[in-house]
Amino acid sequence: MAEEIVKNVGKWEWSEMWKKEDWWAIWLGFAMLLFGLFIYINNAPADLHQKIAKANGILAAESARAPFKTVAWHKAVDAKKKLKATSSEAGKKIALYTKEPHGWKSNPLDAFMMGKSDAEAIKEKALAKYEAAEAKAAAALEAAKSAEAAAGDFTNETLNTAAVTAIDAWRAAHEKASKAKKKAGAKPYNQIPYLIGLCIFLAIFFGIGMKGMGKPTIKFMVGFGFVFLIAVLSFAAGTNATMKSLGIGYAAWAILFGLIISNTVGTPKWVMPAVQTEYYIKTGLVILGAEILFGKILSIGVPGIFVAWVVTPIVLISTYIFGQKIVKMPSKTLNITISADMSVCGVSAAIATAAACRAKKEELTLAVGLSLVFTSIMMILMPAFIKAVGMPHVLGGAWMGGTIDATGAVAAAGAFLSDKALYVAATVKMIQNVLIGVIAFAVAVYWCAKVDCVPGEKVSKMEIWYRFPKFVIGFMAASILFSLIDQSMGKDVSYALMDHGAIRGMSKIFRGWFFCLAFVSIGLATNFRELKHHFAGGKPLILYVCGQTFNLILTLLMAYIMFYLVFPEITARI
Amino acid sequence: MKRCGVAMTIMPRISEKTADVVKRLAGLLACILAIALFMFYIGPALEQTPALKPIMQVIDERGINANMYFYTEVEEFSEANINMNNTMAYPPRSP
Numbered sequence: 001m002a003e004e005i006v007k008n009v010g011k012w013e014w015s016e017m018w019k020k021e022d023w024w025a026i027w028l029g030f031a032m033l034l035f036g037l038f039i040y041i042n043n044a045p046a047d048l049h050q051k052i053a054k055a056n057g058i059l060a061a062e063s064a065r066a067p068f069k070t071v072a073w074h075k076a077v078d079a080k081k082k083l084k085a086t087s088s089e090a091g092k093k094i095a096l097y098t099k100e101p102h103g104w105k106s107n108p109l110d111a112f113m114m115g116k117s118d119a120e121a122i123k124e125k126a127l128a129k130y131e132a133a134e135a136k137a138a139a140a141l142e143a144a145k146s147a148e149a150a151a152g153d154f155t156n157e158t159l160n161t162a163a164v165t166a167i168d169a170w171r172a173a174h175e176k177a178s179k180a181k182k183k184a185g186a187k188p189y190n191q192i193p194y195l196i197g198l199c200i201f202l203a204i205f206f207g208i209g210m211k212g213m214g215k216p217t218i219k220f221m222v223g224f225g226f227v228f229l230i231a232v233l234s235f236a237a238g239t240n241a242t243m244k245s246l247g248i249g250y251a252a253w254a255i256l257f258g259l260i261i262s263n264t265v266g267t268p269k270w271v272m273p274a275v276q277t278e279y280y281i282k283t284g285l286v287i288l289g290a291e292i293l294f295g296k297i298l299s300i301g302v303p304g305i306f307v308a309w310v311v312t313p314i315v316l317i318s319t320y321i322f323g324q325k326i327v328k329m330p331s332k333t334l335n336i337t338i339s340a341d342m343s344v345c346g347v348s349a350a351i352a353t354a355a356a357c358r359a360k361k362e363e364l365t366l367a368v369g370l371s372l373v374f375t376s377i378m379m380i381l382m383p384a385f386i387k388a389v390g391m392p393h394v395l396g397g398a399w400m401g402g403t404i405d406a407t408g409a410v411a412a413a414g415a416f417l418s419d420k421a422l423y424v425a426a427t428v429k430m431i432q433n434v435l436i437g438v439i440a441f442a443v444a445v446y447w448c449a450k451v452d453c454v455p456g457e458k459v460s461k462m463e464i465w466y467r468f469p470k471f472v473i474g475f476m477a478a479s480i481l482f483s484l485i486d487q488s489m490g491k492d493v494s495y496a497l498m499d500h501g502a503i504r505g506m507s508k509i510f511r512g513w514f515f516c517l518a519f520v521s522i523g524l525a526t527n528f529r530e531l532k533h534h535f536a537g538g539k540p541l542i543l544y545v546c547g548q549t550f551n552l553i554l555t556l557l558m559a560y561i562m563f564y565l566v567f568p569e570i571t572a573r574i
Numbered sequence: 575m576k577r578c579g580v581a582m583t584i585m586p587r588i589s590e591k592t593a594d595v596v597k598r599l600a601g602l603l604a605c606i607l608a609i610a611l612f613m614f615y616i617g618p619a620l621e622q623t624p625a626l627k628p629i630m631q632v633i634d635e636r637g638i639n640a641n642m643y644f645y646t647e648v649e650e651f652s653e654a655n656i657n658m659n660n661t662m663a664y665p666p667r668s669p
Contacts, residue, residue, distance in 0.1 A: 056664075059660060059663070059664040060664060062664070062666075063664040063665060063666055063667060064667055065667070066666055066667065067666050067667055067668065067669040068666050069661075069666055073664070073666075077656060077657060077660050080656065080660075081653070081656055106614070154669070157669070160669070175636070176635060176636075179635065179636050179637050182637065183637070237609075237613070238641055240613060240617075241634070242613065242617040242618050242621055243613065243617065243641060244633070244638075244639060244640055244641050245621060245630045245633045245634065245640055246617060246620065246621070246640070246641070247640045247641045248641055249641030249642060249643065250641075251643065256609075260602065260605040260606075261602070263601070264598050264599075264601035264602040264605060265598045265599065265601075265602050266598065288644070291644065291645075291646045296655070299655060299658050299659060299662070300658055300662070301662060345643075345644070346643060347643040348643050348644045379629070379640065380625065380626060380629055383629065384625075384629075406641070406642065406643050407642055407643060407644055407645045407647065407648050407651060408638065408639045408640040408641050408642035408643070408647070408648050409640055409641075411638050411639075411640065411648045411650040411651065412629060412632065412633050412638045412640040413629070414650075415632050415633075415636055415638060415650065416628070416629045416632045422650060422654060423653075423654040423657050423658055424654075425654075426645070426648075426650055426651045426653075426654035426655070427654050427655065427658045429645060429651070430645040430651055430654070430655060433644060433645045491659050491663075495655075495656060495659075499646075499652060499655070500652070503646055504646055504652075507646070508644075508646040508647060511644075512647065573661055573662075573665045573666070574658075574661060
């Protein structure tokens with residue numbers, strides 16, 4: 001990565017805006033985001049505002065009526081959940097044309113195509129399970145309604161508790177039935193033509209930027225087919241049921257497949273023009289900016305801010321200083337990338353921080369590798385420990401959300417305990433995810449102003465601007481723009497048009513592809529020996545383990561103080 | 575004689591190159607086999623171990639993408655977000 005950076009020229013030239021990679025990442029990223037906004041705002045669910053008003057009316061009445069979340073309260077929330085712009089015809093088409101390979105269990109071909117008979121067999125098998133789950137959910141609903149009716153005017157504590165237990169049981173059964181319904185909807189498919197179409201589209205999309213930068217466009221497009229093919233295989237490996245469960249995703253496979261090719265048969269020379277790690281990462285990060293909505297940080301009130309936005313920077317800075325002073329990390333960029341990856345949210349934080357401080361590609365690989373290994377371990381050990389010691393699920397959820405790196409693993413660990421633990425863990429993690437924007441910006445400024453200069457040198461504001469990685473501006477601008485739109489729409493409309501529209505229906509999809517292409521490129525350009533050199537003395541491992549230990553202690557302490565000592569009323573509501 | 579000498583110097587080079595290609599291909603094949611072994615035998619066996627089985631069952635039943643990296647990629651985060659938003663906006667009244 002570091003070899004390909006835009007060098008500091010000490011002066012500003014307007015031509016940078018159409019000649020440099022950072023700016024092309026901004027233009028391309030914004031073109032995609034604005035296209036997504038246009039599509040989904042014009043494909044809003046029918047009667048959106050009326051349906052939201054109706055559901056909110058019920059919610060207001062139920063919250064005033066009962067001291068717990070009633071059946072009608074949950075049904076009103078369920079009604080709002082269904083309002084998604086991604087369910088429109090346009091949304092479904094975008095999903096179809098851009099979808100990564102399908103999930104599969106034992107036959108890798110199922111990732112790409114499935115015949116009618118196979119789909120029917122799966123459907124038949126799943127239908128029986130769905131019908132059983134649906135019957136259980138219906139029975140649980142009746143029991144919940146009866147228990148709620150028995151509670152009468154809600155003055156009897158015992159009857160209230162019985163109603164809450166019955167409603168919780170219904171929600172769990174309802175959740176299982178919903179998931180079973182999805183599996184019962186198996187249909188035949190052939191994803192190959194769409195993948196070819198997507199490859200051509202992305203080759204042209206990135207090719208426009210290559211042309212603008214004066215790089216060999218045709219050679220890029222020819223090589224791109226190979227990089228895209230490896231990205232497809234990486235996604236296919238990540239969609240394997242076992243790999244999904246073990247937490248080994250496309251990033252790990254992309255790096256591994258790239259490494260295997262480059263270190264065995266060698267990366268073909270004609271592929272090298274398309275090995276554009278920085279270009280893919282920067283464009284992906286600009287798009288990621290749209291997913292960083294500042295309104296999310298208040299999702300669980302003040303306790304969430306303390307657990308995610310106070311503890312995380314403390315751990316990040318402490319780990320970085322510890323790495324410099326005690327562990328004596330040989331590289332500052334490796335130190336900050338591991339510190340951010342461990343304290344914020346794993347792979348995505350590592351990508352953003354590495355790009356902001358211009359870390360080497362091997363350093364990013366190492367940080368991602370460490371995160372993936374420890375995420376899998378923590379996903380299994382933490383919920384088991386919480387269960388064994390009988391820790392309250394709100395506390396356990398906050399603890400896991402603040403410490404387990406990857407979001408998917410947080411969801412799995414939370415769901416293993418209970419829905420309550422899942423909701424708290426996921427919300428804390430989501431708030432922490434938003435911190436990426438601030439961290440990347442702060443690291444970029446710090447590196448320009450302090451690290452990348454002669455000791456004792458005072459850097460002017462203009463000099464910082466010359467050195468600043470410009471794509472970070474696009475990243476922050478996307479985050480601010482989408483946060484403002486999100487706030488102006490209000491939470492319910494934003495859920496339908498932004499969360500389940502421009503973000504999950506556009507940004508998330510393409511950002512995933514771009515990061516995967518970047519990881520493939522990293523692998524294709526990396527030598528095992530270079531990687532080994534960065535791991536010398538096991539210092540990265542020592543840094544990660546020490547930092548994570550501190551993170552575990554501080555997060556647990558803060559979660560306990562906030563959720564049980566300072567704001568117990570918020571905990572009671574959850 | 576001259577032609578024979580040229581042939582003798584080229585031959586070892588060709589065989590060295592071939593050996594190198596074979597070595598590289600063998601390395602690629604070994605890696606593919608190792609991945610297949612992990613994906614189809616070691617991974618599923620790990621899933622069945624008593625330590626991992628309970629959480630693996632939950633992941634499978636709920637269809638959780640445990641290998642995703644950002645909150646927008648995991649459906650459970652959307653569920654959690656909307657539930658938490660409504661819990662904060664419409665909390666149950668005090669008993």
